[in-house]
Amino acid sequence: MTVDAALAWVNDRHDDLLARFSELLRIPSVSTDPAYAADVQRCADWLVGDLQRIGFANCQAIATSGHPVVYGEWLKAGSAAPTILVYAHYDVQPVEPLELWKNPPFEPVLRDGKLYARGSIDDKCGAFANLIAFEALLATTGTLPVNIKVIFEGEEETGSPSMEPFVREYQALLAADLMLICDGGSLPDQPLMFYTARGIIGAEVKVTGPSHDLHSGLVGGAVQNPIHVVGNIIAALHDETGRIQIPGFYADVQTPSATEQALMDAQEQDFFAMLKNESGRESFWANELGSLVARTTALPTCDVNGIWGGYQGAGTKTIIPAEAGFKVTMRLVANQDPQAVLESFCQFVQGFTSSTAEVHVTKGQTSYPVNLLYDGPVIDALQAAFEATWGKPAMLYRQGGSVPIMGMFQRELGIDLATLGFGTGDNGHAPNEYLLVDAFFRGVATAIHFYTRMGQQ
Amino acid sequence: MTVDAALAWVNDRHDDLLARFSELLRIPSVSTDPAYAADVQRCADWLVGDLQRIGFANCQAIATSGHPVVYGEWLKAGSAAPTILVYAHYDVQPVEPLELWKNPPFEPVLRDGKLYARGSIDDKCGAFANLIAFEALLATTGTLPVNIKVIFEGEEETGSPSMEPFVREYQALLAADLMLICDGGSLPDQPLMFYTARGIIGAEVKVTGPSHDLHSGLVGGAVQNPIHVVGNIIAALHDETGRIQIPGFYADVQTPSATEQALMDAQEQDFFAMLKNESGRESFWANELGSLVARTTALPTCDVNGIWGGYQGAGTKTIIPAEAGFKVTMRLVANQDPQAVLESFCQFVQGFTSSTAEVHVTKGQTSYPVNLLYDGPVIDALQAAFEATWGKPAMLYRQGGSVPIMGMFQRELGIDLATLGFGTGDNGHAPNEYLLVDAFFRGVATAIHFYTRMGQQ
Incomplete structure (x- = not known):
């Protein structure tokens, strides 16, 4: 009533x-x-x-x-x-x-x-x-x-x-x-x-090279291009199968119980339909790592959400930019520790610092x-x-x-x-x-x- | 007078x-x-x-x-x-x-x-x-x-x-x-x-993935991120020594005569001083490929001049973007043919197209x-x-x-x-x-x- x-x-x-x-x-x-x-x-x-x-x-x-x-x-x-x-x-x-x-x-x-x-x-x-x-x-x-x-x-x-x-x-x-x-x-x-x-951690990465934007004809071939370093870092985040390459990244990932796994398996077609509807695509990435349900809910991810560097206007500008960077977030699953994973990420990307370019990381949000x-x-x-x-x-x-x-x-x-x-x-x-x-x-x-x-x- | x-x-x-x-x-x-x-x-x-x-x-x-x-x-x-x-x-x-x-x-x-x-x-x-x-x-x-x-x-x-x-x-x-x-x-x-x-050729590369920007929590791990493909392409342009990996890229590069080589060698210190003054750096890139003079004048280069994708504003936005891209120019030397090298570049980057993301190339300027x-x-x-x-x-x-x-x-x-x-x-x-x-x-x-x-x- x-x-x-x-x-x-x-x-x-x-x-x-x-x-x-x-x-x-x-x-x-x-x-x-x-x-x-x-x-x-x-x-x-x-x-x-x-x-x-x-x-x-x-x-x-x-x-x-x-x-x-x-x-x-x-x-x-x-x-x-x-x-x-x-x-x-x-x-x-x-x-x-x-x-x-x-x-x-x-x-x-x-x-x-x-x-x-x-x-x-x-x-x-x-x-x-x-x-x-x-x-x-x-x-x-x-x-x-x-x-x-x-x-x-x-x-x-x-x-x-x-x-x-x-x-x-x-x-x-x-x-x-x-x-x-x-x-x-x-x-x-x-x-x-x-x-x-899933938990989430975020960071912003900036790569610095020359003291200011330079003419690529004058110094191209000798002055390292920060955009190339950004490309190297992003490419190194995953291997060809989509597995994340940050050392120790998967160490604390909880394996679902058999009961849970059965529930996840029963939902695979629904997840495919949802993903197809969301993305407009029928093929998905990193298939070797697990089912669609597992990859989007029970496994951690690492996605670059934004990237910038150099000239983005109309036409061309033949420069080697002074800096380039990207924003990244990672989705974590039990029992990954957000602080520990973020620290490991920072060390990983800072390993790309060399005598010709520096990598700077600003830590962002963390949640369990x-x-x-x-x-x-x-x-x-x-x-x-x-x-x-x-x-x-x-x-x-x-x-x-x-x-x-x-x-x-x-x-x-x-x-x-x-x-x-x-x-x-x-x-x-x-x-x-x-x-x-x-x-x-x-x-x-x-x-x-x-x-x-x-x-x- | x-x-x-x-x-x-x-x-x-x-x-x-x-x-x-x-x-x-x-x-x-x-x-x-x-x-x-x-x-x-x-x-x-x-x-x-x-x-x-x-x-x-x-x-x-x-x-x-x-x-x-x-x-x-x-x-x-x-x-x-x-x-x-x-x-x-x-x-x-x-x-x-x-x-x-x-x-x-x-x-x-x-x-x-x-x-x-x-x-x-x-x-x-x-x-x-x-x-x-x-x-x-x-x-x-x-x-x-x-x-x-x-x-x-x-x-x-x-x-x-x-x-x-x-x-x-x-x-x-x-x-x-x-x-x-x-x-x-x-x-x-x-x-x-x-x-x-040096001659120059240019191109603009765009990678497309999902039909629109997506929530990285919902689809992360299954929908390929176009920024990651951009990173893979840029990382693949050079090997660790700085040598450009586009097939056939160096095939027609003219080797300087002994007289010219001597002239170039005599200018190495001046070039170092110029590059240091220009860039504010004392260490340079791709040293294994040749002298500073050779790398900046007698060898071809490939530089990404601008890159973009996803969210570039303040704070974070947890998306997988629908697209990402970059602008690239290459400096060419005698006797490289600009049209042929540009065509080779296009084939190289289009090789990164897969069932989960497409690579689109727009050819730009060419000069001998x-x-x-x-x-x-x-x-x-x-x-x-x-x-x-x-x-x-x-x-x-x-x-x-x-x-x-x-x-x-x-x-x-x-x-x-x-x-x-x-x-x-x-x-x-x-x-x-x-x-x-x-x-x-x-x-x-x-x-x-x-x-x-x-x-x-």
Whole structure:
């Protein structure tokens, strides 16, 4: 009864709710670029305001050394009910290349049941779906079935640099029985629940050669070209099979259990379909290292995400540039240690320093790989909620991406983690990011079912 | 007497002449960037006007399929006197990175005897030094000792795409006994005369992978990263000794004669000093391939001049980009065939196409390496002119750079070539390009001596 009234409340208000969601999507909360700092703050303030509006207490945008964390709580369910700490992030990726977007990325457009906007699936949907679920339950029953604390992060896309000190400072405030990570999504016709996530480390490498850009006709053949050194380093990162060549890189990689391996094998065709759909390709790389599922979720990776050097304008410029460089990130799996792997990477690339060129490395983000709840009463409640809304349980899977906060929360708060993702759609981190609206509201219903069941346990 | 009066005329007018030269340097005639096309035309018109002012006939900016060629002639020396076709170029390289310039590149500044401006040594000095020499001789003697035709090119920095059809169309107009190439320079205390120049070929390579930028967490490990393919290609261009790995690349490389080798060996220390001064480095690359002189003038090179791909902004963006690419040029020596080498390069890089990524090559400029006059009466007249002005003959040397027009002129007009360079200074093709003013006027005096001696032969 509780559930039905709340679900009806949501169903009666789709257009209004999407209009309010669009307000949130219009705020360009790009966390990596300092030029957007005021917009990130504005986005946090908007969320604080909405939490207050629906009846949460102690709502605030808590300042950190970086972007603020949005906090709010509803603790009137009593001490017999569990307390769930709900996490999502409200910051978004940069939008470049802007010219590939069909609509401006911060002007949401609804087209064929898809809501196009930066942040629509990653991860403003995670924050907003919970706001709808809470408001629907409060509006129809005057209460929530469980105690809720929410934290919406503003730095997920930059590796969460301020979250570890934040969690240490507010350890008491964040105490809970379960942390629900709302970052991720499902397939249009199949709910998904990830139970591992890869860690991530990043670095920026710069190679310096001559004191300034030089005429290639005058010095070509004698002055080493920093771009060539960059090419040598990048080529050396992998062997021909795609295996990463950083010494000791695979030493601590956990081998999946036989049960897990069977689950992964059963998902191989789905992963092929997803990868083909995502990339527009039918052939994939590094086949000798393992299945597609293994390579994208259970094995670590190393990808150069950006490269630069010399002249990039129209026509030609016959120079040997003074410097060149690249940005790299690596996805790690249990039980790789991010600090140790990053140190090993630094030593590896610094080995390319010679008397004719220097290699400089700036360490970037680090986050641990994590293992979440895989079975037990919380997973049972989630699966029952999915059965009720999608007609089938979620597929448990390993996730290739990273949610930096998770491993840190596990270590700092000693808390169990589970996931519930609302971002069903496509083009996360790319132009024309979109959310499937039907799946989004199905996710809202799943959340209503889940919180209600958790209150009954 | 003729010479002395002309030299005195120049000496009395240094400041005025530099002021007029600065007018020319203020015009941003960047030929490679279409945004500057009107400025290139304005620069040509300025030169036509100055040729008319000093008394040349038939002055015009001749339209081509690209930028115009400035032409002017003075043919009153009679049929007994030789006709010299004087070449320089008035276009300049781009100015990026702009933030490294101490003064705006098109606002000339005289500081410590150095005139700082883009084009000051490469190669507006070549055009303007001749204008001064002609005006001085005409003003003081009412005549020139030889017949003169000038052509000032506007596309040298982009590989002279319009010059071959231009020369074919105007073959009769350009008929002469000698072509004097005024592009290059001397050391501050040692005149230089190059007798070979390397050819050049260029190409742009693009590697395409997924249909759009993808989330590296979602597809990393399965979708090949185009930046990695770019790294593989660049790393494969050279072996560890610096030897270029394009099949057949060295097949037609001419070995210098014993006489030339001795001349080259005698210049090794000077080249080391020049390279150290240019690059700020004391160690050089590819030592196993030959001496510094050989590597920078008698051996071919392959340099990546620019590279791009993925995210280059602040912070991190965890993508596998849809594409990445680079610009490359190769310096060629006699008797390499530019078309054949470029074709071989294209096949080499296209060999990196696979089922997971495609390599696309766009061919760029091609120009032949050339051999100029090395001895005989023209060289004797030039050396006598240098003796009279610098107190010593020019050092004959091989030049590492390229003057695309030379090989083509040799082939199309069947004409002898010699060089006289006015660009003594530093930072050609780089920020803070500057001309040494004393050396420039010493060069003007050399030209006055040379033209006078050629009229006496």
